[in-house]
Amino acid sequence: MMLFSRLHQRRMSFLIFVLVSLAIAAFFMLRALNENLLFYFTPSDIVAGKAPLNHLFRAGGMVENGSIKRSGLTVQFRITDLHQKITVIYTGLLPDLFREGQGVIVHGKTDKTGVFTAEEVLAKHDEKYTPPDVAHTLRDQQRLQQDHP
Amino acid sequence: MNIVTRYASPKHFSALAKRLAPWMGATAGILLTLGLYWGLLIAPTDYQQGDGYRIMFVHVPAAWMSLIIYVVMTGCALATLIWRTKISEYWLLSSPLLGASFTFLTLVTGSLWGRPMWGTWWVWDARLTSELILLFIYLGIMALEGAIPDRRKAARVVSMLTLVGSVNIPIIKFSVDWWNTLHQPASIFRAGGPAIHPLMLIPLFLMAGAFTCYYFCLVLWKIHKQIKGKHV
Numbered sequence: 083m084m085l086f087s088r089l090h091q092r093r094m095s096f097l098i099f100v101l102v103s104l105a106i107a108a109f110f111m112l113r114a115l116n117e118n119l120l121f122y123f124t125p126s127d128i129v130a131g132k133a134p135l136n137h138l139f140r141a142g143g144m145v146e147n148g149s150i151k152r153s154g155l156t157v158q159f160r161i162t163d164l165h166q167k168i169t170v171i172y173t174g175l176l177p178d179l180f181r182e183g184q185g186v187i188v189h190g191k192t193d194k195t196g197v198f199t200a201e202e203v204l205a206k207h208d209e210k211y212t213p214p215d216v217a218h219t220l221r222d223q224q225r226l227q228q229d230h231p
Numbered sequence: 232m233n234i235v236t237r238y239a240s241p242k243h244f245s246a247l248a249k250r251l252a253p254w255m256g257a258t259a260g261i262l263l264t265l266g267l268y269w270g271l272l273i274a275p276t277d278y279q280q281g282d283g284y285r286i287m288f289v290h291v292p293a294a295w296m297s298l299i300i301y302v303v304m305t306g307c308a309l310a311t312l313i314w315r316t317k318i319s320e321y322w323l324l325s326s327p328l329l330g331a332s333f334t335f336l337t338l339v340t341g342s343l344w345g346r347p348m349w350g351t352w353w354v355w356d357a358r359l360t361s362e363l364i365l366l367f368i369y370l371g372i373m374a375l376e377g378a379i380p381d382r383r384k385a386a387r388v389v390s391m392l393t394l395v396g397s398v399n400i401p402i403i404k405f406s407v408d409w410w411n412t413l414h415q416p417a418s419i420f421r422a423g424g425p426a427i428h429p430l431m432l433i434p435l436f437l438m439a440g441a442f443t444c445y446y447f448c449l450v451l452w453k454i455h456k457q458i459k460g461k462h463v
Contacts, residue, residue, distance in 0.1 A: 093312060119410045121356040124411075204354070207415055208426075
């Protein structure tokens, strides 16, 4: 049996052509859809005016340390992407993972003063999985390095 | 070369498949038992998610299978279209149901995991949506195959559809890097090595091994049955 006869080579080049065309088509389709495929805007995007005004949208960032203020079921906090921050107000139940330093995604809209009123708060978690004692050791080491550079 | 041509013949492949399938099934059973035991009882709790993260030991291997089965099918599709090999046709047509099942399992376990951790069953982010599209592609392939009575003709048409759908595979894999998503980035196959504790990584690989052997067991058995059915 000839594995790479003329006929096989012809079929192969045709299939490579098909696959490359598909990849190119997919690339341009995704590029056109790029904005819609973003699940959330970062605080920098919002400050730069990229987020829609008077429309519901999602904002994502880290809950700033020490920024959480609670009164009853209403909670106010700031989310940051380490460049910009926005203030968020939310009334309702929070997911288990909501805490300082946690990545969250909030769904709602901004008012004229730039305060974001959220209708929904989702918690992101990172890709790291480790037992609690290891996490503590790592955090202590990082703190040591920050305190004594 | 000799060994390749020998097992490219359905009769010989069928005999080989019949012998291998039970071993694959037994290995799958052993790995599944070990993986579940280790995953549920030995692996430590997670610093963030407590015990809830343990659904990962089903979710992640199922998600890998949903992609790997498609990659294997794409290879079969190419072989079918270029060389018209019968075994690649059998393999291609035996896979979509298993692929769809693993994709469904991925979506269900992901949803059950998302509710307590993220705070939602479902969002339309790029990772979740592209995985849902994968399920529809598998179902489409199954419907197409069912619509064509002639097996060899069905294999060629299904091959073309499989190739078209293959663009979705890199999109699923890299969706978490290309766009902002609620789903976190890759933990294991990523630059800089796995971001996961070894005691959690081992049961993950045990479960992945179990699912892989299960897939091979069923595909080989289905192929054996089909070839036997044709020659009787």
